[in-house]
Amino acid sequence: MSFLSETLSRVKPSPTIAMTAKAAELKAAGRDVIGLSAGEPDFDTPQNIKDAAVAAIAAGKTKYTAPDGIPELKQAVCAKMKRDHGLEYTPAQVSVGTGGKQTLYNALMATLNPGDEVVIPAPYWVSYPDMVLLAGGTPVVVETALENKFKLTADQLEAAITPKTKWFIFNSPSNPTGAGYSRDELKALTGVLLRHPHVWVMTDDMYEHLAYDGFEFCTPAQVEPELYERTLTCNGVSKAYAMTGWRIGYAAGPEKLIAAMRKVQSQSTSNPCSVSQWAAVEALNGTQAFLAPNNETFKRRRDLVVSMLSEIEGISCPVPEGAFYVYPSIAGLIGKTTPAGKRIETDEDFAIALLEEADVAVVFGAAFGLSPNFRVSYATSDAALEEACRRIQAFCAALT
Ligand SMILES: Cc1ncc(COP(=O)(O)O)c(C=O)c1O
Numbered sequence: 001m002s003f004l005s006e007t008l009s010r011v012k013p014s015p016t017i018a019m020t021a022k023a024a025e026l027k028a029a030g031r032d033v034i035g036l037s038a039g040e041p042d043f044d045t046p047q048n049i050k051d052a053a054v055a056a057i058a059a060g061k062t063k064y065t066a067p068d069g070i071p072e073l074k075q076a077v078c079a080k081m082k083r084d085h086g087l088e089y090t091p092a093q094v095s096v097g098t099g100g101k102q103t104l105y106n107a108l109m110a111t112l113n114p115g116d117e118v119v120i121p122a123p124y125w126v127s128y129p130d131m132v133l134l135a136g137g138t139p140v141v142v143e144t145a146l147e148n149k150f151k152l153t154a155d156q157l158e159a160a161i162t163p164k165t166k167w168f169i170f171n172s173p174s175n176p177t178g179a180g181y182s183r184d185e186l187k188a189l190t191g192v193l194l195r196h197p198h199v200w201v202m203t204d205d206m207y208e209h210l211a212y213d214g215f216e217f218c219t220p221a222q223v224e225p226e227l228y229e230r231t232l233t234c235n236g237v238s239k240a241y242a243m244t245g246w247r248i249g250y251a252a253g254p255e256k257l258i259a260a261m262r263k264v265q266s267q268s269t270s271n272p273c274s275v276s277q278w279a280a281v282e283a284l285n286g287t288q289a290f291l292a293p294n295n296e297t298f299k300r301r302r303d304l305v306v307s308m309l310s311e312i313e314g315i316s317c318p319v320p321e322g323a324f325y326v327y328p329s330i331a332g333l334i335g336k337t338t339p340a341g342k343r344i345e346t347d348e349d350f351a352i353a354l355l356e357e358a359d360v361a362v363v364f365g366a367a368f369g370l371s372p373n374f375r376v377s378y379a380t381s382d383a384a385l386e387e388a389c390r391r392i393q394a395f396c397a398a399l400t
Contacts, residue, residue: 011130015367019351023361034388035361036376039175040244041324045279046290049241052282056275065274067266068258069096069250073277076284077250081233084208085222089252095261096280098272100206100236100249103261105131107202107232107251108167110260112137116166121152122369123327125175125204129369137166141369146329149318150177150370154188161192165199170220173207176368176375177327178302178320180211183218190224200230206249209240209291211322212299229254239323240291241283246276298324301378301385308389309376312396324379327365330372336399344399347372358395360388 002009019037027033056062074091081087097103104127112118112135120128122143129139142160144150157168170189173180181189193199201220208217221231236249251261271277302319305326309317314332330350337343338353351364351374365373378385 007134007136010133014126015348016126016363019355019361019363022352022355026355026359031359033355033359033361034380034384034391036378036380036385036388037361037363038377038379041239041242041294041379042381043242043294045242045246046283046287048286049243049279049282052286053246053275053279056278061274061278063274065271065277067270068262069094069272070274070277070281073248073250073281073284076281077252080284081252085219085233087219087221087228087233087252090255092255093258094250094252095258095265096248096250096272096277097261097265098249098269099247100204100234100238101127102265102269102272103234103236103249103251104128104202104204105135106261106264107234107253107257108132108135108137109264110257111135111166111200115164117162117164119157119160119165119168119199120369121156121170123150123174123176123365123373124169124369125171126367128169138164140165143370146316146318146373149320150174150179150327151181151185152189154192157189157192158195161196161199163198165196167200167202168193169202169204171204171206173211173215173217173320173322174325175207175323176325176363176365177318178323178325180215180217180321180323183216183223186218186220186223190220190227193220193227193230194224197230200232201227202232202234205233205235206239207323208235209288210295210298210324212295212302213321215321217322232257237280237283242294243276243279243283246273246279248272248276248280250280298378301380301382302326304382305376305378305385305389308386308393312393314396314399324377326376326378327368327370327373328376330374333396333399334372338395339398347374350374354392354395358391360391360395 074094132139232253234251317328347364365371
């Protein structure tokens, strides 16, 4: 019998790690690899947030805190929910964790029993299905279509729900597609949930602030107040505030669920870093002025990447509403052969050949549950993006 747990044997190691390791290996060998695989902004954390952290250290705010967050941060989350979405929460309905990832994980650990199903639209953020498996549940993956800009339809959600469904995980704007649901599109989904009172919605709003062309972000409990009692609204400071390394995420929802999540956290990691929590208070309460110029930059980069990739025969690249990713289809390139003689059967073959033969690192679609595609993160300089897209164009043009 294996010393390792059976639960762990059901969980896949991240397929992105293999690509990242390969890119690092080539870089170490002196190759000029351009990385378009990082899931984090290239901007620095704003100065006011750094200053708040320094002040917290100077004031000795360096001890254990309540396991799921300091009252000041919970209060800041309540104010943010009211300000941005018109949603009323009390601090007892808020949980703060070590990154958005921990709050999502806590919620699944706190609620799933063997046999419980969790509906996850694909392509999905890589961790959702494996977190469900770790928590003992069963992921029910529903593939979306490029023609529908990778958005789940009401009919698809309806068909995926069974008596065993416990959660529906919703992510808009999405990692990896950047797809953002309009109010009407979201309302169609919440309408389905209204007909199934046993299903809760876990909404991952991590990319809320990264949206372009006037896209109006909205979250399920806001568009359908009747779902308030069975919605967990998850968010964090990692992406919009360029704070990936600080590790602060949060969730707001029914008090009983939040208490259960606190129990999980209090017996695993205890409180998130005290200094980071004070930095997050400033992120949420302080100026939001840098968001607009950052978004201008991201939008410019999105447009550059979409237009350069769309020029390639065999690639189809919808324009996403937000986040900092695009998710082109390579359906038209499957079956072709690279200059080095490699046949492209899958999107993994494509991504590996692109890295080995053209020095561009992307993440293949199979990692996110929808193929044949690849994910480009455009959170890097305009010059690097332009050069990378030129290389992708040349690589694709040379396929036979
Ligand atoms: C959709 C989505 N949710 C959650 C997270 C986790 O964020 P954090 O770094 O705060 O744990 C990420 C990070 O990549 C993400 O893309």
